[in-house]
Amino acid sequence: MKRDCAVAVLPAASSSSVRARRRKPWVTPGRLGIYAFLLTAALFFLVPLYVMLVTSVKPMAEIRLGNIFALPLAPTLAPWHNAWQAACTGLECEGIRGGFWNSVKITVPSVLLSIALGAVNGYALSFWRPRGANMLFAVLMVGAFIPGQVMLYPLVRALAALDLYSSVPGIVIVHVIFGMPMMTLLFRNYYASLPQELFKAARIDGGGFWRIFFELMLPMSLPVIVVAAIMQVTNIWNDFLLGLVFAGSDNLPMTVQLNNIINTTTGERQYNVNMAATLLTSLVPLALYFFSGRWFVRGIANGAVKG
Template sequence: MNTLDSTLKGGVPHRTRARRRHSAFSPARLGIYAFLLTAAAFFLLPLYVMLVTSVKPMSEIRLGNLLGLPMHFTLDAWSAAWRSACTGLDCNGIRVGFWNSVRIVAPSTVLSIMVGAVNGYALSFWRPRGAGPLFGVLLVGAFIPIQVMVYPLVHVLASVHLFSSLPGIVLIHTIFGMPVMTLLFRNYYASIPQELFKAARIDGGSFWRIFFQLMLPMSTPIIVVALIMQVTNIWNDFVLGLVFAGTKNLPMTVQLNNIINTTTGERLYNVNMAATILTSMVPLAVYFISGRWFVRGIASGAVKG
């Protein structure tokens, strides 16, 4: 009777509450927690080793206690990695590669997103002649390995005097980013009701006016997704930067490889770890700061169509 009264009054029976408390510690839930903790440890352990090693002096690192906390905390390795680490014969640190990467990433990201947005807008609403085959070609281009096209692109850029230059590597990243960006924006615009576009056309809107005044203000979620993807992909690139950037514009990833593989003198593991963390800080910061915007953009239609 008490159970029936509590149920009729909107309360939860005692047995139901007890069952809910026990379900929080069910074997299935404990297994999920164990898997998540194991996966987190698997991915965080290398980061822990890198951080701990980067703040140890070499005298402690030689003792071989890889997981031990530093007995003498020091940031000398970080300063050396940024200012004086040797990338071959040049000993100006990884900061040279950092600013080279900034000069490469900024224009490459903006141009590839702009081209992808215009292509996606045109393929979604205006349907020019041959739009279907063109979209298919762009999709195929997104899955062709980079290594297959390196040799022809070297000849093409050399013929127009853009090989081993900053404009050349920016153009390369724009070309390789265009298929994925077109796919993202085309699918996003395809999820927008056609009635908005038709109403703008009836009001006399032109191609560019509709794009800038109607479509672009609605594209913030997908622009954030594209921004995160392009910044991380271009920043982490190694092959294209090594081949097309030239010795004066080598990105941070190439400079990191040169620091780690420099064999002159003693191998400084703390400096190598500090340089590795410095190289990965920009993509990590982008994900941590914009992660929720990335999920929101995906949920807003980035994979629809």
């Protein structure tokens, strides 16, 4: 009888302990610290964006009042119109739209070529391992950490010798060269996380280098391709130095023309136009992050940046 009572008491005690754990207070010092950090980080990035956005729709008369955090009393989109097609980027006053299309012409082929070559390199280094693969990978990794400024002059001389200097193909080649080490590392780490049995089974079935790549590896590479695309689009679209040196005066990207608008010294400084031009320049990377953020996180979780 006593044994039965003891057995009957145990579930009650265990249920009470579970209930006590469930009654843990929601507000804890650790949770408050996490939310305080997240709120501070959000304000750190959102406050400058708010100031830029508000200033870009204010007339100059309100900007001269000096209250940068105040909402506009008479909002206007004229600064955005001027920034797009009327602001002076040097001797020409055609706005930043020309730089936008130049950036598109530079970014699209550069991203496609660097991702394609990086995927093939990563696939070969992960599964086929040709002779000297480790040495080649080490050279690529060393290249990833060499400052780009060191290679500017040799690249200028090489492109000039090939008659590609100050042209869109020339700047595309430069971006592909600079993106190759990181893209190779990204795809190599991703393919190294895949089961080797898949590759071995494909080899037993008679698959060759390109057939395995296109029919097996590439369809499984969507997460890492999205990560690579976001990284390359952001790096190439936001590039200033390489575009200034290699693109030529007829193909200057958006960032270079933005610098020309902001640093114009003739006439009154149009802060609203400068802010509008800055926001227009950053729209493409921001839109890319907003619309593909889920795939970016999935690619990271699947091993795209592990290793």
